Amino acid sequence: MTSSQSKLPPRVLYWFRTDLRLHDSPALHAALELKPEFFYPIWTWDPQYVFAHKVGVNRCNFLLESIENLSFSLTACNPKAKLHVVRGPPQTVIPALCKAWNITHLVYEKDTAGYAAVRDAEIKAYVLKEGIEVIDILGHTLYDPQAIIELNGGKPTMSISSWSAAAKKLSSPSRPLPPPDKLPSPGDMPLAGFSREDHPVMTGVDLNEAYRVSATTCFDTMAGPDGNFSIPTMEELGFPPATTSIHGGETEALKRLEAYCADKARVVKFAKPKTSPAEFDPPATTQLSPYLKFGCLGSREFLWRVRDTIDQWDKDENGKKNNEITEHPENLEGQLCFREMYYAAEWSQGLRFGQIRGNAICRFIDWRLQNQYDADGLKTHPRPLGHTRDEERLSAWKEGRTGFPWIDAIMRQLRQEGWIHHLARHSVACFLTRGQCYISWERGAETFDELLIDWDPCANAGNWMWLSCSAFFSMYYRVYGVKSFPEKYDKTGKLVRKFCPELVNFPDKFIYTPHLAPVDVQERAGCIIGRDYPFPMLDEKAEKEQCMQRVKAAYALGLYGNDPATFDGSAVTKLEQEAESPNTVYREGQKRETNHNIQKRKQQRGEEGISAKRTKVNGIKKYLVQK
DNA sequence: ACGCAGTTGGGACC
DNA sequence: GGTCCCAACTGCGT
Numbered sequence: 001m002t003s004s005q006s007k008l009p010p011r012v013l014y015w016f017r018t019d020l021r022l023h024d025s026p027a028l029h030a031a032l033e034l035k036p037e038f039f040y041p042i043w044t045w046d047p048q049y050v051f052a053h054k055v056g057v058n059r060c061n062f063l064l065e066s067i068e069n070l071s072f073s074l075t076a077c078n079p080k081a082k083l084h085v086v087r088g089p090p091q092t093v094i095p096a097l098c099k100a101w102n103i104t105h106l107v108y109e110k111d112t113a114g115y116a117a118v119r120d121a122e123i124k125a126y127v128l129k130e131g132i133e134v135i136d137i138l139g140h141t142l143y144d145p146q147a148i149i150e151l152n153g154g155k156p157t158m159s160i161s162s163w164s165a166a167a168k169k170l171s172s173p174s175r176p177l178p179p180p181d182k183l184p185s186p187g188d189m190p191l192a193g194f195s196r197e198d199h200p201v202m203t204g205v206d207l208n209e210a211y212r213v214s215a216t217t218c219f220d221t222m223a224g225p226d227g228n229f230s231i232p233t234m235e236e237l238g239f240p241p242a243t244t245s246i247h248g249g250e251t252e253a254l255k256r257l258e259a260y261c262a263d264k265a266r267v268v269k270f271a272k273p274k275t276s277p278a279e280f281d282p283p284a285t286t287q288l289s290p291y292l293k294f295g296c297l298g299s300r301e302f303l304w305r306v307r308d309t310i311d312q313w314d315k316d317e318n319g320k321k322n323n324e325i326t327e328h329p330e331n332l333e334g335q336l337c338f339r340e341m342y343y344a345a346e347w348s349q350g351l352r353f354g355q356i357r358g359n360a361i362c363r364f365i366d367w368r369l370q371n372q373y374d375a376d377g378l379k380t381h382p383r384p385l386g387h388t389r390d391e392e393r394l395s396a397w398k399e400g401r402t403g404f405p406w407i408d409a410i411m412r413q414l415r416q417e418g419w420i421h422h423l424a425r426h427s428v429a430c431f432l433t434r435g436q437c438y439i440s441w442e443r444g445a446e447t448f449d450e451l452l453i454d455w456d457p458c459a460n461a462g463n464w465m466w467l468s469c470s471a472f473f474s475m476y477y478r479v480y481g482v483k484s485f486p487e488k489y490d491k492t493g494k495l496v497r498k499f500c501p502e503l504v505n506f507p508d509k510f511i512y513t514p515h516l517a518p519v520d521v522q523e524r525a526g527c528i529i530g531r532d533y534p535f536p537m538l539d540e541k542a543e544k545e546q547c548m549q550r551v552k553a554a555y556a557l558g559l560y561g562n563d564p565a566t567f568d569g570s571a572v573t574k575l576e577q578e579a580e581s582p583n584t585v586y587r588e589g590q591k592r593e594t595n596h597n598i599q600k601r602k603q604q605r606g607e608e609g610i611s612a613k614r615t616k617v618n619g620i621k622k623y624l625v626q627k
Numbered sequence: 628a629c630g631c632a633g634t635t636g637g638g639a640c641c
Numbered sequence: 642g643g644t645c646c647c648a649a650c651t652g653c654g655t
Contacts, residue, residue, distance in 0.1 A: 158651090158652080159633075159651085159652065159653085160633085161632090161633085161653070162653085271634085272634055272635065273635030274635080275635090328634090329634050330634045330635080335634090338634075422634095422635080423635060426635070469650080473633085473650090474633095474650040474651050474652095475633080475636085475649080475650050475651085476650070477636085477647090477648060477649065477650075478636045478637080478650095479636070479637080480635095480636065480637095481636075481637065484638080485637085552649095552650095628655100629654100629655085630654090630655085631652100631653090631655105632651105632652090632654100633650100633651090633652090633653105636647105637647085638646090639644105639645090639646080639647095640643105640644085640645085640646100641642100641644080641645100
């Protein structure tokens, strides 16, 4: 810190990013503890988010609504305060603002994940060199991902039990801090040094071109069209209006939390696997994920509101019905714990968490259409895996025209609403990867990035690895059916009728398999399969069998994304040889016996139990069976 | 070395 | 609608 700046009363630049709220904000609290003379709340509108990063209209709209609401709340604390939106890359505009506004302290909520962590390290180093103090404080998650990994012996948290064991050693998350009721005013805001010429925005490829209905004007100036750091509009982004019914903002988040917790028994008995992915009006879950993602809702606020609701219910019931309280990890608190587990695991891998190559926790499976280049621009495979047929299947999946109504309805709901139920995500993710299409989870993850409002670099990549049996989960023989699974929740196909309206008049019996309906039924439904709705694009059962054998072979090979063999081509060659003449022999009776029920049953029948042992031969695991 | 659990499977059979 | 079996994974605890 230079001597002139150390004498200045604090002038705080408060950078909002993952914390679009005033409640439950340790970083904001720390900023105000400085008793700043001037307080500048800003949001940086990064052109990377608008041009180089595929982001659908619904997430963009949610973000705009959230920062609008935040600005409104700032003004409620001080009529002179508002959120200043600075257009430009943060690496450029943050140092420029610090200089122009004589900033002494840069304060923000720490973001441990993905690109943001890399970006922040760069900015922090630069700003510190200029003698400005940087205060970055955790607040987005309940626990520090780094601390969790250290307590887990330096290993990534690969199961909820290992995460829980590590978390137990840390102190329980504190109660949320209240929002401030007043704020200091900002000082002068000279615009010196703020011209587009000085800080050219990113040009070149516009990944969101397909969405735009007019030219992007929001980067014409750093301070917006009126020079007052206004919040950009969808029009300025060239975007058409959003299609979702989910609206952003801290006010909306707290209202939804309140409404959800008003039904105490629902909170107490919440069990994720029992909630229906087929329900949509209202959904069977809290639908608070977009608010947690943007920090409109604090994670401690959610945690303690849930805990208090359960305590209150328990008191009301005199503790008589304790057995009705759902246990960890299926309860609401457990949902938050999985989020924490993914944040910790992500921290252990950094940017590599979102790809296969270089990712030490991700199994190498020879998925079609996997990344050819990794985040560092390094070639991952000597030749592309997959061809036109796979491209066509991927497009059909993305656009909701696979010919499987359950999959198509979910994918259309995803595009329209920007949100789908957790188990709906499971269905379409399993279908795209290990279930039927054998397409890389990287393609699925980037589709969700584009279309989900609540997309999060940790939870999204983590769940895609989970569903594709690449990490966290390994029972690849458990495959979600496109008829059996939704039928467990809804035999009448409400979700299909809503999002695939061409199928609305099919009888319940055929709603998930309309191609099996006799022609006269199709005619009466006013929908001929193959003409008005696609015929299934693949044989669900046959593809499932093939996928399972391929995943099994990849498991036997036992390679992970950081193995050199996964990018010099030798892993793929080995798997192809495996497909030609399997090293692992799947013969009748040659099973690895691990189910003790079967063992016990056989013993009861007086049969000799089978013992099996697994060995590695030439790097390939073989299942050897001995009688 | 072994038993068993793992947030959320499918299908036959009663 | 509930129960059991299918087929067979990893990681953790003992």
